[in-house]
Amino acid sequence: MPLLDRAHCEALDVQDPLAFARARFEIPDGIVYLDGNSLGALPKATAARLEMVVKEQWGKDLITGWNKHGWVDLPRRLGARIAKLIGADADEVVVCDSTSLNVFKLLSAALSLRPDRHVILSDTGNFPTDLYMAQGLSDLLDRGHKLELVAPEAIVDRISPAVAVVMLTEIDYRTGRRHDMAAINAKAKADGVLTLWDLAHSAGALTVNLNGTGTDFAIGCGYKYLNGGPGAPAFLFVAKRWLDQTRQPLFGWFGHAAPFAFETAYQPKAGIDRFLVGTPAVLSMAALECGLATFDDIDLAAIRKKSEALGDLMIELVSQECASTGLTLASPSVSAERGSQVSYAHDSGYAVMQALIARGVIGDFRAPNLMRFGFTPLYVRYQDIWDAVAVLKSVLAGAEWQRPEFNRRAAVT
Amino acid sequence: MPLLDRAHCEALDVQDPLAFARARFEIPDGIVYLDGNSLGALPKATAARLEMVVKEQWGKDLITGWNKHGWVDLPRRLGARIAKLIGADADEVVVCDSTSLNVFKLLSAALSLRPDRHVILSDTGNFPTDLYMAQGLSDLLDRGHKLELVAPEAIVDRISPAVAVVMLTEIDYRTGRRHDMAAINAKAKADGVLTLWDLAHSAGALTVNLNGTGTDFAIGCGYKYLNGGPGAPAFLFVAKRWLDQTRQPLFGWFGHAAPFAFETAYQPKAGIDRFLVGTPAVLSMAALECGLATFDDIDLAAIRKKSEALGDLMIELVSQECASTGLTLASPSVSAERGSQVSYAHDSGYAVMQALIARGVIGDFRAPNLMRFGFTPLYVRYQDIWDAVAVLKSVLAGAEWQRPEFNRRAAVT
Numbered sequence: 001m002p003l004l005d006r007a008h009c010e011a012l013d014v015q016d017p018l019a020f021a022r023a024r025f026e027i028p029d030g031i032v033y034l035d036g037n038s039l040g041a042l043p044k045a046t047a048a049r050l051e052m053v054v055k056e057q058w059g060k061d062l063i064t065g066w067n068k069h070g071w072v073d074l075p076r077r078l079g080a081r082i083a084k085l086i087g088a089d090a091d092e093v094v095v096c097d098s099t100s101l102n103v104f105k106l107l108s109a110a111l112s113l114r115p116d117r118h119v120i121l122s123d124t125g126n127f128p129t130d131l132y133m134a135q136g137l138s139d140l141l142d143r144g145h146k147l148e149l150v151a152p153e154a155i156v157d158r159i160s161p162a163v164a165v166v167m168l169t170e171i172d173y174r175t176g177r178r179h180d181m182a183a184i185n186a187k188a189k190a191d192g193v194l195t196l197w198d199l200a201h202s203a204g205a206l207t208v209n210l211n212g213t214g215t216d217f218a219i220g221c222g223y224k225y226l227n228g229g230p231g232a233p234a235f236l237f238v239a240k241r242w243l244d245q246t247r248q249p250l251f252g253w254f255g256h257a258a259p260f261a262f263e264t265a266y267q268p269k270a271g272i273d274r275f276l277v278g279t280p281a282v283l284s285m286a287a288l289e290c291g292l293a294t295f296d297d298i299d300l301a302a303i304r305k306k307s308e309a310l311g312d313l314m315i316e317l318v319s320q321e322c323a324s325t326g327l328t329l330a331s332p333s334v335s336a337e338r339g340s341q342v343s344y345a346h347d348s349g350y351a352v353m354q355a356l357i358a359r360g361v362i363g364d365f366r367a368p369n370l371m372r373f374g375f376t377p378l379y380v381r382y383q384d385i386w387d388a389v390a391v392l393k394s395v396l397a398g399a400e401w402q403r404p405e406f407n408r409r410a411a412v413t
Numbered sequence: 414m415p416l417l418d419r420a421h422c423e424a425l426d427v428q429d430p431l432a433f434a435r436a437r438f439e440i441p442d443g444i445v446y447l448d449g450n451s452l453g454a455l456p457k458a459t460a461a462r463l464e465m466v467v468k469e470q471w472g473k474d475l476i477t478g479w480n481k482h483g484w485v486d487l488p489r490r491l492g493a494r495i496a497k498l499i500g501a502d503a504d505e506v507v508v509c510d511s512t513s514l515n516v517f518k519l520l521s522a523a524l525s526l527r528p529d530r531h532v533i534l535s536d537t538g539n540f541p542t543d544l545y546m547a548q549g550l551s552d553l554l555d556r557g558h559k560l561e562l563v564a565p566e567a568i569v570d571r572i573s574p575a576v577a578v579v580m581l582t583e584i585d586y587r588t589g590r591r592h593d594m595a596a597i598n599a600k601a602k603a604d605g606v607l608t609l610w611d612l613a614h615s616a617g618a619l620t621v622n623l624n625g626t627g628t629d630f631a632i633g634c635g636y637k638y639l640n641g642g643p644g645a646p647a648f649l650f651v652a653k654r655w656l657d658q659t660r661q662p663l664f665g666w667f668g669h670a671a672p673f674a675f676e677t678a679y680q681p682k683a684g685i686d687r688f689l690v691g692t693p694a695v696l697s698m699a700a701l702e703c704g705l706a707t708f709d710d711i712d713l714a715a716i717r718k719k720s721e722a723l724g725d726l727m728i729e730l731v732s733q734e735c736a737s738t739g740l741t742l743a744s745p746s747v748s749a750e751r752g753s754q755v756s757y758a759h760d761s762g763y764a765v766m767q768a769l770i771a772r773g774v775i776g777d778f779r780a781p782n783l784m785r786f787g788f789t790p791l792y793v794r795y796q797d798i799w800d801a802v803a804v805l806k807s808v809l810a811g812a813e814w815q816r817p818e819f820n821r822r823a824a825v826t
Contacts, residue, residue, distance in 0.1 A: 026472045035476045042472035050463050050696070058642055059439045059455035062775060063448045066825035071643055098691025100665035101514065108553065124677060129666035129691065132679040136664030140521065140553065149677060174675075223692070229471055230484055230695035251549030252513035253542035260826045262587075262780055264537060264562060266545040278511025278542065279636070282643035283463070284697045362475060367675055412479035413673045 003320060005386075009313070012382035017302050021378040024294045025227075032384045032391075034363045037201055037341050037374025040227030046290040053286040065282075074285040075254075075276055081292040082226070082235050085300065086199060086218070087209030092243070094272045095222065095235045095285060099200060102219040102236040103133040103167075105248035105275055109238070110165045110194040110217055111137075111145065113246060117164035118145045121193075123152040125172040130198055134167065152177060156187050163193045170208070171201035171339030174366050176311075176331040178206075178339055182213040189214055200224060203235075204295065205340035205377070207304045210237055217242070225340070225376055227291030233284050236275055243271050252277030294378055306377035308335035310385055314342045314373060317389040325396040330370055341374040350413070352395060354406035361391045365413050416733060418799075422726070425795035430715050434791040437707045438640075445797045445804075447776045450614055450754050450787025453640030459703040466699040478695075487698040488667075488689055494705040495639070495648050498713065499612060499631070500622030505656070507685045508635065508648045508698060512613060515632040515649040516546040516580075518661035518688055522651070523578040523607040523630055524550075524558065526659060530577035531558045534606075536565040538585040543611055547580060565590060569600050576606045583621070584614035584752030587779050589724075589744040591619075591752055595626040602627055613637060616648075617708065618753035618790070620717045623650055630655070638753070638789055640704030646697050649688055656684050665690030707791055719790035721748035723798055727755045727786060730802040738809040743783055754787040763826070765808060767819035774804045778826050 013019055026042045027033060033041055057065045066072050080090035096102070107120065120134050131147065138145040150158050152172065159166055166188050170179050181197065188195050197218040202208050204225030210218055216239050222232030238246060247268055253259045254276040257267040268274035312335050318327060330343040346352055346369060353365040363373040373388065395401055426432055439455045440446060446454055470478045479485050493503035509515070520533065533547050544560065551558040563571050565585065572579055579601050583592050594610065601608050610631040615621050617638030623631055629652050635645030651659060660681055666672045667689040670680040681687035725748050731740060743756040759765055759782060766778040776786040786801065808814055 026468075028473050028475075031475070033475055039471075039476040039478075041475060042467065047464055047467045047472075050467060051460055054455065054460045054463060054642070054700070055439075058452075059460075060441050062441075062444070062446055062454060063452045063777060064770065064775070065452075065643060067823040072824050097510070097514070098665070100691040101510070101663065104663055127666075128669070128672075128675050128677060131677050132664035132666060132669065135679045136662040139664075140662035229467070230478060231692045231697075233694070234691070249549040249553035250514065250517055251545035251552075252511070253540075253545060256541070256545065259541075260780070260824075262541050264541060264544050266548045278513040278647070279644045281646070281694060281697050283700055284644075284694050287467070287696055357477065362477070364476060367673065410480040411485050411673075 004317060006383060009382040009386040016306065016382070018298070018306055018377055021294065021298060022381065025379045027379055030360050032361045032388045034361065034373040034375065034380065034388060036376030036379070037224050037372070038364050039223055039230055040225060040291060040376065041379055043227050043290045043294050045293060046229065046287050049286055049290050050283065053283060071280065071282045074280050074282060078285060078289055078292060079235060079272070082203065085208070085295060086203050086237065087212050088237050089211065089240065091272055092240055093235055093237050094275055095233050095288065096276050096280070097234060099198065099219050099221050099234040100129045100133050102234050103130050103198070104137055105250055106196055106217040106219060106236055106238065107134055107137055107165060107167060109246040109248045110196055113194060113242070114164035117162060118143070119163045120145060120147045121155065121158055121163045121166045122147060122149055122168060123155055124149045125152050125174060125177065126169050127173050127198065127200065130167060130169065152179065155179070156184060159187045159191055159193055161191045163191065165194045165196055167196040169198035169200060173201060174330070174370050175343050176339045176341040178337050181215070185214045201339050201341070205303065205307055207300050211239065215239060222288045222291065226288065227294055228288030229284070229291065232288045232291065233281055238272060238275065248275055250277045254278060254280065298378070303377045307340040307375055310375040310377065310380060310382065311335055311338055311340065311342050313382060313385045314389065317385060318344070318392070321389050321393045322396060340377070341372055343370045343372045345369045346371055348401060350409065351401040351406040355395045355401035356391060358406070359391050359395065361388045417730060419796060422795040422799040429719065429795070431711070431719055431790055434707065434711060435794065438792045440792055443773050445774045445801045447774065447786040447788065447793065447801060449789030449792070450637055450785070451777050452636055452643055453638060453704060453789060454792055456640050456703045456707050458706060459642065459700050462699055462703050463696065466696060484693065484695045487693050487695060491698055491702055491705060492648060492685070495616065498621070498708060499616050499650065500625050501650050502624070502653065504685055505653055506648055506650045507688055508646050508701065509689050509693070510647060512611065512632050512634050512647040513542045513546050515647050516543050516611070517550055518663055519609055519630040519632060519649060519651070520547055520550055520578060520580060522659040522661045523609055526607060526655070527577035530575060531556070532576045533558060533560045534568065534571055534576045534579045535560060535562055535581060536568055537562045538565050538587060538590065539582050540586050540611065540613065543580060543582065565592065568592070569597060572600045572604055572606055574604045576604065578607045578609055580609040582611035582613060586614060587743070587783050588756050589752045589754040591750050594628070598627045614752050614754070618716065618720055620713050624652065628652060635701045635704065639701065640707055641701030642697070642704065645701045645704065646694055651685060651688065661688055663690045667691060667693065711791070716790045720753040720788055723788040723790065723793055723795065724748055724751055724753065724755050726795060726798045727802065730798060731757070731805070734802050734806045735809060753790070754785055756783045756785045758782045759784055761814060763822065764814040764819040768808045768814035769804060771819070772804050772808065774801045
């Protein structure tokens with residue numbers, strides 16, 4: 001097979017049906033951004049939108065903005081946009097709070113539907129905050145719930161009628177390994193087990209089909225592939241069949257049937273709104289709406305196809321260019337089993353990643369030794385993969401990563 | 414006594430030691446804004462700050478912004494600013510989530526410190542979301558906790574060793590009636606009862622002294638007198654004596670001892686950080702920081718003094734100008750017993766308020782019949798009170814408030 005080169009990658013960009021979408025983002029010159037799986041890039045529309053919301057809506061209309069500019073509808077309006085990206089109906093999704101808090105709400109709701117079961121099943125690769133929220137809820141309930149963690153590949157076999165909820169993240173944040181959502185949901189359904197999926201690394205990058213796979217509950221993140229900005233609000237999904245028979249314990253006024261009646265007793269609103277708690281974060285939601293608008297007129301199947309192709313290209317190029325450099329592929333090599341990222345283990349992964357970032361190739365590091373490279377199909381180009389691997393090759397061949405400043409751990413990795 | 418007139422009010426503005434602070438805000442021309450107790454006005458610095466955070470920090474530095482621009486420190490940095498406004502130490506306050514969620518955290522924490530007591534004592538005038546959160550938590554715990562609601566004036570007498578927590582809002586959101594925090598805290602302490610204060614209508618408007626009055630726990634709002642913008646993040650306070658012996662049940666990764674170690678078991682961080690849950694909302698917090706900066710070099714005692722004077726002036730002018738118009742003062746007439754608002758009951762309060770708003774005098778309405786006028790001493794002038802009462806007089810004398818459009822209830826009141 002002939003060696004791949006940059007011209008080959010440029011040719012792929014020319015043929016890319018999503019190439020036009022990069023213009024929707026501000027990507028700094030000289031940067032190859034492969035960390036949209038951690039924080040999505042800035043959409044071009046966001047700054048002007050925020051300025052308008054701040055200066056015109058808040059500044060001039062003050063309190064009347066709640067009605068006049070539909071601030072009160074933001075959780076549902078954004079939820080309806082996200083629903084299209086995850087195979088859900090508009091009235092099953094709402095934007096609110098953080099992913100952690102939404103895990104708490106939906107896990108409580110699910111456990112209350114299975115009062116005689118006490119096992120919460122998850123895997124050792126799940127994102128820690130999901131596991132922590134389950135621990136906190138179990139401690140609080142003090143009714144013998146147990147968070148059982150098994151290896152990801154053991155999940156299907158461990159599903160049984162003793163399990164109340166199986167709570168998983170579709171895409172492993174470290175390795176990009178993908179769970180088979182349809183197979184797990186089918187086994188769960190057969191055993192009366194409820195499913196709670198974390199779509200943090202799925203929504204906006206994969207063709208998620210929550211209703212098609214019979215998912216019960218799901219949550220996801222606004223600041224990764226959805227481009228909502230640092231700390232953007234999260235979302236949650238509740239399948240229609242559970243909406244009106246399920247409650248969550250965080251009884252806030254925005255989940256009340258009549259918030260502006262100011263009654264002293266809580267009555268949940270009908271439908272998905274009962275999963276809201278406090279006052280919607282208008283500024284953050286305005287920014288997230290611009291992130292979601294970057295998906296307008298975009299074919300989700302094309303996103304997934306490009307995501308797989310970018311990952312395959314990265315793996316090929318690293319094999320070709322970086323043989324015997326101490327890198328070990330930590331992601332599935334088969335694209336169908338992978339999310340939109342590729343991770344490599346390296347003994348000095350932290351320092352190497354800092355050296356890459358200093359040279360303008362931005363990925364990130366996950367303990368103990370993983371370098372992650374994420375691919376946002378809306379703005380990452382094939383030529384970016386070439387450039388990233390070229391810099392990686394150069395960094396690994398040199399000694400710059402041994403500099404002290406690349407070996408000091410920062411607060412956020 | 415001679416009648417008061419506009420010239421008298423203008424003279425008060427000339428002597429006002431806080432008059433300079435109005436220039437820190439964007440107040441639209443022709444508007445008298447008396448609803449800063451619901452949504453604070455836009456600080457002049459906010460739009461430029463948000464533009465900088467969006468375009469420069471997020472847009473150019475992307476994921477590296479977390480370390481480079483101290484995003485990760487925002488909850489503590491803003492907490493330290495708020496601490497100065499509420500008589501707390503910098504390491505006792507943190508900004509996060511919504512007031513509702515913070516009630517849940519601190520009420521859980523408090524109940525776990527009093528495992529043998531099951532009464533949560535509050536008053537019938539408390540803001541509903543606080544009561545709802547207590548109901549949700551009690552339901553979830555299912556251990557016989559009872560939310561006992563009594564009239565505000567009966568609180569002190571109902572405090573007893575049977576009570577676990579007394580949970581109150583210092584200033585009644587409807588009437589502005591003020592609780593005696595020091596007296597209630599003293600009685601609570603004597604009976605081993607923990608105190609949880611909601612400072613939604615206090616922080617930034619009153620001289621709150623949490624540590625001076627021996628408060629155990631408190632929460633408050635970022636979008637009222639703190640000018641953080643619609644849906645701004647909230648804050649919480651935990652007295653130092655409880656910090657390390659208290660846990661809250663919403664175990665999120667930002668409350669973990671080592672969030673970037675990605676351990677599967679939750680270990681709370683030392684100190685106030687354990688009350689954090691998910692990823693900080695950077696954009697919203699940047700806006701709130703500008704709101705808090707409007708208090709730089711401002712004497713809190715002068716704020717309270719002006720707040721009382723504005724309320725007294727409103728009451729005097731309404732007496733003078735609007736006698737026999739169907740208005741009944743619903744707030745304490747003695748300023749020391751009142752927060753920074755004055756409310757009037759009127760049979761057609763909703764419609765009258767809409768007519769006022771249409772004429773540029775913005776207050777709000779609270780069911781069943783209250784018109785609320787709030788005073789933010791940093792930007793409300795004495796002449797504004799004159800102008801508001803003049804318009805109120807004119808509206809009450811005419812029939813415009815009977816128009817259909819003023820009688821249709823909007824989603825948010």
